[in-house]
Amino acid sequence: MSKNIDINVHHITRVEGHGNITVNVKDGKIEKCEWQVPEAPRFFEAMVRGRRWDDIQTIVSRICGICSISHSFSAIKAVEDALGLEITEQADKIRLLLHYSEQLQSHVLHVGYLVAPDLFGEKSVVPLVPKAPDAVKTIIKAHRVANQWSELIAGRITHPITIIPGGLSRIPTEQQFRDLQNQLKAIVPDLVTICKVVLSVADRLPNFIRETEYVSLAKKGTYAFYHGDITSSDGHTKPVREWESVANEYVHPQSTAKWCKWHRESYATGALARYNNNYRFISPLGKTVADMFGLKPGVCGPFLNNVAQLAEAAHVVEVSIQMIDELLTKGLKNEKVVVKPKAGRGYGAVEAPRGILFHAYEFNKNGECTWGNMCIPTNQNHANIQKDFEKMVPEFMHMGQDGLRQTMEMLVRSYDPCISCSTHFLNVEFV
């Protein structure tokens, strides 16, 4: 076994955005082990200043193409908080349905297109097509259904159009909801198939565990994605309005994106964090999937995030089928939104597929934005990835250069990072 390792992954592939891995081992001694984020920052907090209260979601949705629905929602919730707007029960339900579509779309894309190649030992999903044609077809089908679901409610797959402060600009018809429900019922067996395929290669997920603080939304009685308070697996809770004192963002020389910490040196957010904090309320099908993989609440293995994503994919589909029934039983109403801008500051949070996502804005009396702040899940995970690296390198050094590099890349991918959005923000107080 070689005692020297020199890993330099410039722009890790199959993740959203740019990240670098540097490891330097000399004579068995680790000299350097770094997770770096060199992505070009985009300065959204600065760019929203001067823009109107009803243009904010259109701008910040462009922070991330994969979680554009979550960015719009987190922004809209902050704007509604600032302007003191309440939305109707119907609008709340339809928004939640739309939010679920993004979870399914992103989870299927991540596990199916970006993680599966690792598990099958391929460099991308394309060579997987001849190897496992039925599995790839099933993944494509589930992904397409998720996209059509988003498009139906949001008016477009990426960068939703219909979500506006105070409600929605347009809602689907009863017939469209019914068709959607049928499509969702039809993909349940497909989701089970995808889970079985992943299960068949799950032994290739590296066995790595590190005690971690997990942070997500949580709300009694529901597996929280859109409502609830900020909750830590260490037993702490804070209202969404206080998110800045949860994220505690700081500038790090390794990264154009800021890093975060709450009670420990780092924390993790994402599907596994949600699962650990909400597992009591996962749907029966979600639980079946979790049990299939032996996913126990309280686990601290970053690679199990991918398993939690599969359990959530099953959960959101099952819960949505039921929600459509509730909506249709009540009957759909056409609701017109009228808003009068006022001065104020507001905070919002939702769960993006890759973890908890915070936005905050302030408006003057004309409804022009004077201040904005956002903190995305990938930022919140950067410090945790670094801490995982520090434990992982000595444990996996025996695999040699290539094995270690691949395991580290897989680790980063397991967090489902969207690095491109993690460098867009911040606005932190520096003391």
Place this chain on the structure above:
Amino acid sequence: MTKPRVAIFDFACCEGCQLQIVNLEEEILDLIGTVDVVEWREAMSEQSHDYDIAIIEGSITRLEDEKRIEIIRSRAKILIALGACATIGGVNKLKNNFSITDVKSCVYGKHADMPHLDTYYTKAIDEIVPVDFKVHGCPINGREFAAIVRALLLGKKPFVPDYPVCVECKALENVCRWEYNEPCLGPIIRAGCEAKCPSAGYRCFGCRGYVDHPNVDAAREVIDKYGLSLDDLRTRMVLFGSKQGPTL
């Protein structure tokens, strides 16, 4: 005949346009069959310096990225700008409303001078190197992208609409947003999105950029009926690629 080699690169952007390519699902597999994708960081691990067609997503916001795009241009026979960030600077140009010092200190506070946080004014790709084809929109329309690539592979000139969004909007029989006094930019914006926003009950905010010839019937009709002027509409183009004075 060897297949054309295609590479996809991203700069400052949300990567939503690449996602529209992924969303073509089966169709993308067909397209991939007719070309050799040699680099696509978001979807595969392979990387290459040898390509015929470069597809560029995102805006240029750093000097180091200007160099990178020049190198890509020198290697590629055909360069395609993908999406509003690349074609007109997209929402990234909102940054140009402020001074760079202000933007940096707003985001990074007292750390603004750390060298790795450096940034510059946002530029569209054709402000630095010549662009052969533009795929408009934020995000792009996946079907339009597939049609453009197919035309290029057949050696034909791709079709890009040069009439305003109103034409598509009227054909879909939408109620005009101006009927509710909502400032829709449809009359001055290039069509090709199938009037996505008005069809979803929302105003067009201009993501496909200005149309060269706005003066067609459908747009005239709207402008006359609601007493609008092209100049007034242009001043309302504040979100995409137009430098406006800050209101602060």
